[in-house]
Amino acid sequence: xxxxxREDREQALIEAAVSVFRTQGYAGTSVxxxxxxxxxxxxxxxxxxxxxDDCFMAIIDRLYQRVVAQVATRRATAGxxxxxxxxxxxAVLEVFSAEHxxxxxxxxxxxxxxxxxxxxxxxxRQTFSELIAEDLVESGLDPWVAACGARALLGALGEVLVWxxxxxxxxxxxxxxxxxxxxxxxxxxxxxPVDDGREMMT
Amino acid sequence: xxxxxREDREQALIEAAVSVFRTQGYAGTSVxxxxxxxxxxxxxxxxxxxxxDDCFMAIIDRLYQRVVAQVATRRATAGxxxxxxxxxxxAVLEVFSAEHxxxxxxxxxxxxxxxxxxxxxxxxRQTFSELIAEDLVESGLDPWVAACGARALLGALGEVLVWxxxxxxxxxxxxxxxxxxxxxxxxxxxxxPVDDGREMMT
Amino acid sequence: xxxxxREDREQALIEAAVSVFRTQGYAGTSVxxxxxxxxxxxxxxxxxxxxxDDCFMAIIDRLYQRVVAQVATRRATAGxxxxxxxxxxxAVLEVFSAEHxxxxxxxxxxxxxxxxxxxxxxxxRQTFSELIAEDLVESGLDPWVAACGARALLGALGEVLVWxxxxxxxxxxxxxxxxxxxxxxxxxxxxxPVDDGREMMT
Amino acid sequence: xxxxxREDREQALIEAAVSVFRTQGYAGTSVxxxxxxxxxxxxxxxxxxxxxDDCFMAIIDRLYQRVVAQVATRRATAGxxxxxxxxxxxAVLEVFSAEHxxxxxxxxxxxxxxxxxxxxxxxxRQTFSELIAEDLVESGLDPWVAACGARALLGALGEVLVWxxxxxxxxxxxxxxxxxxxxxxxxxxxxxPVDDGREMMT
DNA sequence: GATGAATGAGCTTTCATTCAT
DNA sequence: GATGAATGAAAGCTCATTCAT
Numbered sequence: 001x002x003x004x005x006r007e008d009r010e011q012a013l014i015e016a017a018v019s020v021f022r023t024q025g026y027a028g029t030s031v032x033x034x035x036x037x038x039x040x041x042x043x044x045x046x047x048x049x050x051x052x053d054d055c056f057m058a059i060i061d062r063l064y065q066r067v068v069a070q071v072a073t074r075r076a077t078a079g080x081x082x083x084x085x086x087x088x089x090x091a092v093l094e095v096f097s098a099e100h101x102x103x104x105x106x107x108x109x110x111x112x113x114x115x116x117x118x119x120x121x122x123x124x125r126q127t128f129s130e131l132i133a134e135d136l137v138e139s140g141l142d143p144w145v146a147a148c149g150a151r152a153l154l155g156a157l158g159e160v161l162v163w164x165x166x167x168x169x170x171x172x173x174x175x176x177x178x179x180x181x182x183x184x185x186x187x188x189x190x191x192x193p194v195d196d197g198r199e200m201m202t
Numbered sequence: 203x204x205x206x207x208r209e210d211r212e213q214a215l216i217e218a219a220v221s222v223f224r225t226q227g228y229a230g231t232s233v234x235x236x237x238x239x240x241x242x243x244x245x246x247x248x249x250x251x252x253x254x255d256d257c258f259m260a261i262i263d264r265l266y267q268r269v270v271a272q273v274a275t276r277r278a279t280a281g282x283x284x285x286x287x288x289x290x291x292x293a294v295l296e297v298f299s300a301e302h303x304x305x306x307x308x309x310x311x312x313x314x315x316x317x318x319x320x321x322x323x324x325x326x327r328q329t330f331s332e333l334i335a336e337d338l339v340e341s342g343l344d345p346w347v348a349a350c351g352a353r354a355l356l357g358a359l360g361e362v363l364v365w366x367x368x369x370x371x372x373x374x375x376x377x378x379x380x381x382x383x384x385x386x387x388x389x390x391x392x393x394x395p396v397d398d399g400r401e402m403m404t
Numbered sequence: 405x406x407x408x409x410r411e412d413r414e415q416a417l418i419e420a421a422v423s424v425f426r427t428q429g430y431a432g433t434s435v436x437x438x439x440x441x442x443x444x445x446x447x448x449x450x451x452x453x454x455x456x457d458d459c460f461m462a463i464i465d466r467l468y469q470r471v472v473a474q475v476a477t478r479r480a481t482a483g484x485x486x487x488x489x490x491x492x493x494x495a496v497l498e499v500f501s502a503e504h505x506x507x508x509x510x511x512x513x514x515x516x517x518x519x520x521x522x523x524x525x526x527x528x529r530q531t532f533s534e535l536i537a538e539d540l541v542e543s544g545l546d547p548w549v550a551a552c553g554a555r556a557l558l559g560a561l562g563e564v565l566v567w568x569x570x571x572x573x574x575x576x577x578x579x580x581x582x583x584x585x586x587x588x589x590x591x592x593x594x595x596x597p598v599d600d601g602r603e604m605m606t
Numbered sequence: 607x608x609x610x611x612r613e614d615r616e617q618a619l620i621e622a623a624v625s626v627f628r629t630q631g632y633a634g635t636s637v638x639x640x641x642x643x644x645x646x647x648x649x650x651x652x653x654x655x656x657x658x659d660d661c662f663m664a665i666i667d668r669l670y671q672r673v674v675a676q677v678a679t680r681r682a683t684a685g686x687x688x689x690x691x692x693x694x695x696x697a698v699l700e701v702f703s704a705e706h707x708x709x710x711x712x713x714x715x716x717x718x719x720x721x722x723x724x725x726x727x728x729x730x731r732q733t734f735s736e737l738i739a740e741d742l743v744e745s746g747l748d749p750w751v752a753a754c755g756a757r758a759l760l761g762a763l764g765e766v767l768v769w770x771x772x773x774x775x776x777x778x779x780x781x782x783x784x785x786x787x788x789x790x791x792x793x794x795x796x797x798x799p800v801d802d803g804r805e806m807m808t
Numbered sequence: 809g810a811t812g813a814a815t816g817a818g819c820t821t822t823c824a825t826t827c828a829t
Numbered sequence: 830g831a832t833g834a835a836t837g838a839a840a841g842c843t844c845a846t847t848c849a850t
Contacts, residue, residue, distance in 0.1 A: 025316040027229030030844060032812095041811040043847080052845065111364075112314030114227040122368070145382060151365045152358035152383045159357020160350065162313075166324070180347060181354045188390030208834095233820065243836040248821070429720040431633030434823060436833095445832040447826080456824065516718030518631040526772070549786060552766065556787045559765020560758035566717075567757045570728070584751060585758045592794030612813095637841065647815040652842070 010048050012038045014062070017055055021105045026056065026113045057120065060110060063102045064124050066095045071131070078196075085135040086182065086194035089153070092128075093178035096161050097171045104165045107158045129154055139191060149189060156181050212250050214240045216264070219257055223307045228258065228315045259322065262312060265304045266326050268297045273333070280398075287337040288384065288396035291355070294330075295380040298363050299373045306367045309360045331356055341393060351391060358383050414452050416442045418466070421459055425509045430460065430517045461524065464514060467506045468528050470499045475535070482600075489539040490586065490598035493557070496532075497582035500565050501575045508569045511562045533558055543595060553593060560585050616654050618644045620668070623661055627711045632662065632719045663726065666716060669708045670730050672701045677737070684802075691741040692788065692800035695759070698734075699784040702767050703777045710771045713764045735760055745797055755795060762787050 016038035020029045031052055035042050049055040074087040074094075096103045110121050129150035136146035160181055164174040186193055218240035222231045233254055237244050251257040276289035276296075298305040312323050331352035338348035362383055366376040388395055420442035424433045435456055439446050453459040478491035478498075500507045514525050533554035540550035564585055568578040590597055622644035626635045637658055641648050655661040680693035680700075702709040716727050735756035742752035766787055770780040792799055 023317065025314055028316050031846085032844075042813095042845090043811050044809085046846070047809070108320075109314040112227055112311040114230050115225065118310075148362065148379050148382050149386065151362050152386070155357040155359070155361020156354035157357070159360070160353050163353045177350050180350050184351065184354070184390035185386075187392070188386035190389070232818080244820090244838095245822080245836055246834080249834065254820070427721065429718055432720050435825085436823080446824090446834095447832050448830085450825070451830070512724075513718040516631055516715040518634050519629065522714075552783050552786050553790065555766050555769045556762035556790070559761040559763070561761070563761020563764070564754065564757050581754050584754050588755065588758070588791075588794035591796070592790035594793070636839080648817095648841090649815055649843075650813080653813065658841070 006048075009038075009040070009044075013040075013045065013048055013055070014059060015101075018059060018101050018105050021056070021059075021109055022101065026109045053116070056110075056113065056117065059102060060106050060117075060120060060124070063095070063099060063106050066099060067092055067128070070095050071128075081135050081138045082186070082191045083194050083196070085132065085139070085191070086186070086196060088131060088135070089157070089178075089182045089185075090196065092157065093175055093182070096157070096178070097175045100161065100165050100171070100174060104162055107162055125154060136189065139189070141189065149185075153181075153185055156185070211240075211242070211246075215242075215247060215250055215257070216261060217303075220261060220303050220307050223258070223261075223311055224303065228311045255318075258312075258315065258319065261304060262308050262319075262322060262326070265297070265301060265308050268301060269294055269330070272297050273330075283337050283340045284388070284393045285396050285398070287334065287341070287393070288388070288398060290333060290337070291359070291380075291384045291387075292398065294359060295377055295384070298359070298380070299377045302363065302367050302373070302376060306364055309364055327356060338391065341391070343391065351387075355383075355387055358387070410452075413442075413444070413448075417444075417449065417452055417459070418463060419505075422463060422505050422509050425460070425463075425513055426505065430513045457520070460514075460517065460521065463506060464510050464521075464524060464528070467499070467503060467510050470503060471496055471532070474499050475532075485539050485542045486590070486595045487598050487600070489536065489543070489595070490590070490600060492535060492539070493561070493582075493586045493589075494600065496561060497579055497586070500561070500582070501579045504565065504569050504575070504578060507565055511566055529558060540593065543593075545593065553589075557585075557589055560589070615644075615646070615650075619646075619651060619654055619661070620665060621707075624665060624707050624711050627662070627665075627715055628707065632715045659722075662716075662719065662723065665708060666712050666723075666726060666730070669701070669705060669712050672705060673698055673734070676701050677734075687741050687744045688792070688797045689800050689802070691738065691745070691797070692792070692802060694737060694741070695763070695784075695788045695791075696802065698763065699781055699788070702763075702784070703781045706767065706771050706777070706780060710768055713768055731760060742795065745795070747795065755791075759787075759791055762791070 013034065017029070017034045020033050020037060024033070029052075031045050032042050034055075035045050045055075049058060070091040071088050074091040075084050078084040078087040106121070110117055129147070132150035132153060133143070133146040136149055137143055141149070157178060160177045161174065164177050169177075183193060215236065219231070219236045222235050222239060226235070231254075233247050234244050236257075237247050240247075247257075251260060272293040273290050276293040277286050280286040280289040308323070312319055331349070334352035334355060335345070335348040338351055339345055343351070359380060362379045363376065366379050371379075385395060417438065421433070421438045424437050424441060428437070433456075435449050436446050438459075439449050449459075453462060474495040475492050478495040479488050482488040482491040510525070514521055533551070536554035536557060537547070537550040540553055541547055545553070561582060564581045565578065568581050573581075587597060619640065623635070623640045626639050626643060630639070635658075637651050638648050640661075641651050644651075651661075655664060676697040677694050680697040681690050684690040684693040712727070716723055735753070738756035738759060739749070739752040742755055743749055747755070763784060766783045767780065770783050775783075789799060
């Protein structure tokens with residue numbers, strides 16, 4: 001089997017998994033339901049993931065990797081600290097918008113599954129919120145206030161994403177809502193708004 | 203059996219349930235684990251809740267009722283619209299702080315369990331976010347911006363609560379973090395800060 | 405408590421038990437369902453019967469005792485052997501007709517519950533079928549043919565009773581059907597019909 | 607998996623089920639007990655039957671289908687109405703004799719399990735008793751007498767079968783007892799005996 | 809590599825029975 | 830005597846995972 005075939009099937013399985021997880025919840029999703037939707041046998045699932053848990057972990061990681069990559073890309077071309085912060089949030093919005101099904105499942109189901117998932121997600125959240133917090137501290141905020149703000153921002157962005165996805169809003173609407181949150185966040189912390197010429201919708 | 207005895211045991215079961223749900227997740231929690239922690243037989247559980255699902259629903263409802271009651275109380279003594287908004291958020295903080303274990307479980311596990319729970323939680327979130335949004339609209343904001351802000355606020359408050367509870371922060375710290383979010387929220391939306399003389403920690 | 409009160413309540417419990425057993429089956433009947441119908445607490449049930457099994461046994465025994473008593477009464481006034489046989493069957497019909505609910509439950513549910521019930525019922529059936537068989541032998545039939553006939557008669561009477569009760573037939577119809585079976589039975593075995601002046605319906 | 611393998615295992619499960627049902631009763635039989643006797647895991651049971659109830663229903667249906675088929679076969683070669691009646695009863699005897707374990711369980715346990723089983727069995731009984739009754743009416747009997755006789759015959763045959771099976775009588779003895787019932791039935795209703803040259807035992 | 813039949817641990821739930829009131 | 834809350838054994842059933850084909 002070509003490498004590509006393997007990736008295609010893994011992709012199909014992940015998409016099927018995301019689809020079922022989203023409507024049925026993690027516990028309500030059986031491996032059989034995933035494989036049936038993906039159009040393969042149950043045993044095949046285990047050629048791609050060591051367990052159901054690992055499949056969900058792979059979903060989390062996939063989203064995380066994309067966010068990390070996009071954030072790095074966007075920050076590289078930003079000059080000032082506020083611009084970096086602005087760009088980081090924008091990067092998250094871009095990925096969440098492009099992978100909204102993935103993001104929805106990770107944000108909604110992830111935290112509730114169990115301790116190991118909580119831990120993995122917390123590590124990710126921690127990574128990102130520390131990045132934000134550092135930018136805020138560099139912008140002159142008290143460290144505790146910064147940490148608090150970073151967390152609040154994460155929560156706000158996640159909630160707004162889920163809200164829009166649940167409402168079946170088109171990608172543009174989703175992004176615009178995220179951008180609105182970013183703008184208010186900057187205002188709330190007295191930071192200068194940034195014009196990066198990227199706003200997709202006006 | 204005295205009325206009080208029944209309530210005591212129901213309370214013990216809910217507390218045990220919250221404790222196990224929080225560490226093991228909803229699906230990872232067996233009824234037996236709850237009753238063992240509560241110190242009664244498995245069958246006893248079913249004298250108080252028709253099913254495991256209903257037990258979780260009872261947890262959700264209990265939190266919701268307290269929030270609704272507290273919000274009503276605090277709004278009653280507030281004058282201007284911004285003061286009502288300020289008071290509403292404060293009411294949520296008070297309840298979440300007092301019932302942080304309950305709130306943590308509802309916020310973290312609730313959304314992921316399954317469609318029926320999502321629905322119930324969404325109804326509650328909808329109720330509260332509409333209240334906030336109305337205050338924002340009355341304060342002169344565009345309806346869509348207001349709706350967006352209300353959702354963002356819910357997400358931010360929830361995330362900050364969970365963050366603090368996970369960090370085993372004392373109740374005072376938790377409240378202070380929430381108040382910080384409220385303050386930044388007001389600034390973000392250009393609303394005048396309110397001094398209600400209620401800040402518990404300084 | 406007067407003796408009569410105790411018997412009244414036992415009667416009420418048995419009637420309730422028969423009613424629920426009949427519609428729900430033995431296993432489908434909970435003690436609580438019986439006591440609710442009888443209008444007393446669950447614990448009270450155990451003041452009258454040592455167990456659910458024993459309650460059913462009591463129902464069986466009650467029917468059996470009435471049949472035995474009635475058969476003895478009717479046989480006492482019969483002269484010839486065929487007349488005794490005729491009278492015995494008539495006695496059964498009288499009791500089954502008067503206690504059709506009891507009989508229905510015993511005949512339909514009894515055999516399927518479990519080994520101990522089967523055994524008890526078999527003993528009863530054995531008792532009665534031997535009586536019939538002896539009459540047949542005395543009337544000149546081969547013992548094996550007689551045994552066979554006695555069993556067949558029991559089955560035929562039971563089936564006809566259940567059929568009529570299920571059809572909600574009035575008691576008279578039920579008796580007439582039984583008498584028809586008795587008449588054909590006598591013809592089948594070449595016995596002279598008996599006129600005991602007892603046919604209730606014509 | 608070959609088609610034959612699947613049928614073999616289903617057959618093994620049905621045989622195990624019949625064996626346990628017969629000794630323990632329906633409610634007293636656990637699925638685990640069946641699978642242990644059949645030599646497979648508990649989950650395997652549910653690959654063959656959707657539920658314990660459906661397994662019993664399958665047993666009922668299997669017996670019913672065989673009776674229907676055999677009756678049709680035997681009636682096809684019978685000339686006169688009495689001969690058809692004679693042949694129908696003979697067909698039932700043949701099947702009950704060949705499948706006496708199945709028949710025993712259906713006759714003894716079936717009626718007591720619950721309303722849905724009663725209903726299914728009644729439909730079957732109704733089917734067969736109407737067939738018999740029609741033959742009797744064609745032979746000149748009053749419809750009500752015929753219906754009564756058909757029911758009585760069913761009861762008599764069932765009782766005699768169960769009696770012989772409980773006594774561990776060999777198949778030949780069982781058949782002979784049934785034939786004796788048939789002969790007496792014909793005499794009881796004044797029908798001419800039929801010699802179909804099929805009597806297996808003399 | 810792909811399959812799906814087989815497995816059995818473990819779940820939620822019921823209910824006969826007990827016993828403190 | 831009467832009650833019904835409490836109990837826990839045991840049931841039916843599901844599903845992640847394995848492995849022979």
